[in-house]
Amino acid sequence: MKHSISVLLAAGLITLSQSSLAQKTASQSIDEYRAMLQDGNPADLFEAKGEGLWTQKRGPKNASLEKCDLGKGPGVFKGAFVELPKYFADTGRVQDLESRLLTCMETLQGLNAAEIAKTPFGRGEQVNMTALATWVAAESKGMKFNLPQANQAEKTFYEVGKRLFFQRGGPHDFACASCHAEDGKRIRLQDLPNLTKNAGDGIGVAAWPAYRVSNGQMWGMQQRLNDCYRQQRFPYPGFASDATIALGVYLGVNSQGSASIAPAIKR
Amino acid sequence: MQTRRETIQQSMVVAGLLASAGFPQFAHAAFNKNGFDAKSVQDAVKAYGGGNIAESKDVTVTGPDIAENGAVVPLGASTSLSGVKQLLVLVEKNPSALIAMFHVSDAVDANFLTRAKMGQSSDVYAVAIMADGKALFAKKEVKVTLGGCGG
Amino acid sequence: MADPMRIRAQAAGDKVTVRVLMSHEMETGQRKDAAGKTVPAWFIQEVTAAHNSKPVLSAEWGPGVSKNPFLQFAVKGAKAGDKIAVTWKDNKGDTRTDEATVT
Amino acid sequence: MKKMTSKMRVILAVTSASLVTLGCATGPSVAELNTLTQQIVKASFRDQGIVKASTLINTDETNKVCSEADALGKPLDEKTAKLIEEINMKTIKWPSDGKFIGDWKEGERIAQNGRGLTFTDDDKTVNGGNCYNCHKIDEKEISYGTIGPSLHNYGKIRGVSDPNSAASKPIVEYTWGKIWNAKAYNACSNMPRAGHGGILTEAQVRHVVGLLLDPKSPVNQ
Numbered sequence: 026m027k028h029s030i031s032v033l034l035a036a037g038l039i040t041l042s043q044s045s046l047a048q049k050t051a052s053q054s055i056d057e058y059r060a061m062l063q064d065g066n067p068a069d070l071f072e073a074k075g076e077g078l079w080t081q082k083r084g085p086k087n088a089s090l091e092k093c094d095l096g097k098g099p100g101v102f103k104g105a106f107v108e109l110p111k112y113f114a115d116t117g118r119v120q121d122l123e124s125r126l127l128t129c130m131e132t133l134q135g136l137n138a139a140e141i142a143k144t145p146f147g148r149g150e151q152v153n154m155t156a157l158a159t160w161v162a163a164e165s166k167g168m169k170f171n172l173p174q175a176n177q178a179e180k181t182f183y184e185v186g187k188r189l190f191f192q193r194g195g196p197h198d199f200a201c202a203s204c205h206a207e208d209g210k211r212i213r214l215q216d217l218p219n220l221t222k223n224a225g226d227g228i229g230v231a232a233w234p235a236y237r238v239s240n241g242q243m244w245g246m247q248q249r250l251n252d253c254y255r256q257q258r259f260p261y262p263g264f265a266s267d268a269t270i271a272l273g274v275y276l277g278v279n280s281q282g283s284a285s286i287a288p289a290i291k292r
Numbered sequence: 293m294q295t296r297r298e299t300i301q302q303s304m305v306v307a308g309l310l311a312s313a314g315f316p317q318f319a320h321a322a323f324n325k326n327g328f329d330a331k332s333v334q335d336a337v338k339a340y341g342g343g344n345i346a347e348s349k350d351v352t353v354t355g356p357d358i359a360e361n362g363a364v365v366p367l368g369a370s371t372s373l374s375g376v377k378q379l380l381v382l383v384e385k386n387p388s389a390l391i392a393m394f395h396v397s398d399a400v401d402a403n404f405l406t407r408a409k410m411g412q413s414s415d416v417y418a419v420a421i422m423a424d425g426k427a428l429f430a431k432k433e434v435k436v437t438l439g440g441c442g443g
Numbered sequence: 444m445a446d447p448m449r450i451r452a453q454a455a456g457d458k459v460t461v462r463v464l465m466s467h468e469m470e471t472g473q474r475k476d477a478a479g480k481t482v483p484a485w486f487i488q489e490v491t492a493a494h495n496s497k498p499v500l501s502a503e504w505g506p507g508v509s510k511n512p513f514l515q516f517a518v519k520g521a522k523a524g525d526k527i528a529v530t531w532k533d534n535k536g537d538t539r540t541d542e543a544t545v546t
Numbered sequence: 547m548k549k550m551t552s553k554m555r556v557i558l559a560v561t562s563a564s565l566v567t568l569g570c571a572t573g574p575s576v577a578e579l580n581t582l583t584q585q586i587v588k589a590s591f592r593d594q595g596i597v598k599a600s601t602l603i604n605t606d607e608t609n610k611v612c613s614e615a616d617a618l619g620k621p622l623d624e625k626t627a628k629l630i631e632e633i634n635m636k637t638i639k640w641p642s643d644g645k646f647i648g649d650w651k652e653g654e655r656i657a658q659n660g661r662g663l664t665f666t667d668d669d670k671t672v673n674g675g676n677c678y679n680c681h682k683i684d685e686k687e688i689s690y691g692t693i694g695p696s697l698h699n700y701g702k703i704r705g706v707s708d709p710n711s712a713a714s715k716p717i718v719e720y721t722w723g724k725i726w727n728a729k730a731y732n733a734c735s736n737m738p739r740a741g742h743g744g745i746l747t748e749a750q751v752r753h754v755v756g757l758l759l760d761p762k763s764p765v766n767q
Contacts, residue, residue, distance in 0.1 A: 058356035061366040067511035188583040191616035193609040197738035212691040238364040241510030261594035268590030328505040364509045391507040399499035405515035
């Protein structure tokens with residue numbers, strides 16, 4: 026275990042126990058705490074559930090999702106996540122993972138996509154949605170983000186996403202950029218990834234879906250963005266709405282080359 | 293109230309197997325409400341037949357110096373002593389101090405890792421209750437921080 | 444019915460380290476919902492484990508254990524191919540058992 | 547926006563499967579992208595709880611100008627920045643009773659509190675100042691952010707030994723004004739306009755000023 030008195034003084038940890046000879050900095054301690062949680066990530070529970078849901082016959086059409094095309098052909102899930110969002114010709118839309126799962130749940134299983142989109146996170150079919158997204162993302166674990174930008178719609182969505190990222194509003198004038206456009210910044214004790222570029226393997230976009238320790242919930246990217254907007258004091262972004270997908274394109278393309286560690290475990 | 297034996301018989305996978313194996317040393321294993329109602333570390337130890345607690349270097353408690361979130365704090369209890377009957381994990385300042393009690397059998401290490409909720413910064417305890425009722429403890433401070441945006 | 448557990452049991456030397464994740468709310472009974480009503484306590488109370496059907500561990504838990512609980516313990520004298528079964532029972536009487544093969 | 551150019555129609559086809567997508571040799575212009583973004587915002591965000599979607603669509607000139615500059619990666623030109631600062635300066639409400647310094651203990655509570663004004667809050671929620679999210683303030687609080695500068699010893703560094711003295715007046719007024727409307731001093735500051743945005747009340751602003759400038763406050767120890 027490394028101790029450093031000079032770093033201790035810099036951090037000014039005067040309220041901490043004086044019992045040990047030297048003190049770690051707060052951020053070293055937090056890193057240790059996070060490391061302790063890595064072995065035994067409850068996201069595994071959701072991943073297992075999602076894997077089961079993929080092959081389970083469900084919905085009015087009593088069908089599984091095994092023929093779902095996540096962008097690499099029907100039924101291909103390995104590596105699909107790190108190439109999303111992308112343009113889909115059959116829907117004429119740029120879609121992220123959750124938006125695309127919604128399409129498959131409707132076309133293959135006969136479930137009502139609009140109803141599911143309206144359902145609050147953590148309830149009803151949204152529970153299944155999160156589990157599915159967790160499992161599909163986990164099937165790309167260790168792979169590098171590589172979003173396509175060949176299609177004009179994908180390019181346009183990147184530009185729209187960029188504008189959304191920098192859009193200030195609400196009573197606090199917050200934009201995504203208020204917290205996520207500079208290197209080495211922190212909110213309270215949490216490190217803030219700079220999302221205008223590749224923030225590194227397993228950082229920023231490359232860490233979601235993730236299990237949230239603070240509330241014991243599994244969050245997909247849609248819920249991550251939703252809660253960012255909530256804390257920005259913005260109005261409610263619709264589930265799988267174009268704003269969330271465009272932002273996903275901007276963040277995903279910026280993360281080009283960073284390896285996904287999803288499903289991660291986060292504060 | 294179901295007996296322990298009946299409960300085990302209901303399980304799908306190992307139905308009947310555990311019950312037939314017999315488990316005399318765990319005959320007293322029904323949930324001890326007093327232990328979990330106890331406010332203090334000492335009272336919880338008493339509820340499991342332990343005496344006055346005494347600090348011991350042979351007992352180890354593990355936990356982070358700082359928990360980024362009080363909802364999940366990894367805590368461990370272990371001891372190198374033979375003859376330990378029960379290992380307890382406790383958080384002194386929680387409304388009920390006791391988090392978990394493990395019966396130590398010959399078939400497992402006296403070393404358990406779990407995760408606890410902590411309402412505030414507090415000392416955390418590992419207590420080993422020995423066959424003769426001696427209760428030996430280790431403690432350490434875990435600081436709980438307010439994280440995120442505070443919202 | 445409760446979702447399945449995830450059990451990993453890995454042999455090292457003459458010991459098997461078992462890591463278990465359980466899907467459970469672990470409500471303390473002290474939390475209030477959005478409407479201000481107390482959410483009733485709902486937590487795993489008893490945990491048992493068996494090695495090749497022989498009971499090896501019994502534990503009592505309170506509501507202070509975190510949501511979606513994690514438990515790690517080590518079984519002596521176990522080896523690859525053995526079966527480790529874990530059972531939990533909560534304060535509402537709901538119970539679940541899952542089994543894993545030691546790798 | 548009654549008339550759409552054909553190019554715009556193509557862009558919108560992306561968001562609406564009912565329109566036919568045509569080939570598109572060149573990408574949309576900056577103006578078209580700005581318009582499309584606003585249309586997508588309108589279609590994507592909805593009212594929830596106490597937060598109305600209109601607050602986003604009808605944001606003020608300061609936010610519009612600063613957002614555009616940020617997206618282009620170009621800071622405002624000096625003239626525009628000055629103009630924005632002047633507009634914001636006019637919105638500052640000075641203390642109605644002439645008292646700038648409140649109770650630092652209350653100020654600390656407000657600085658710690660990050661609640662209020664989200665779509666999961668209700669109108670009874672007491673808003674916090676969110677100060678520790680971005681600033682180091684009282685050194686005993688180790689959970690502080692670094693988006694803004696450290697405010698530890700804020701008053702001491704600036705030589706404020708009596709905040710009610712004439713000598714302290716400029717710094718006291720600046721502190722009040724900065725908290726009330728940070729954009730009056732730095733057009734595109736990241737800092738929320740706590741008073742102007744309706745985040746903190748006049749009494750709350752007074753307490754936070756106390757936290758920063760009262761010589762007895764732990765900030766100045």
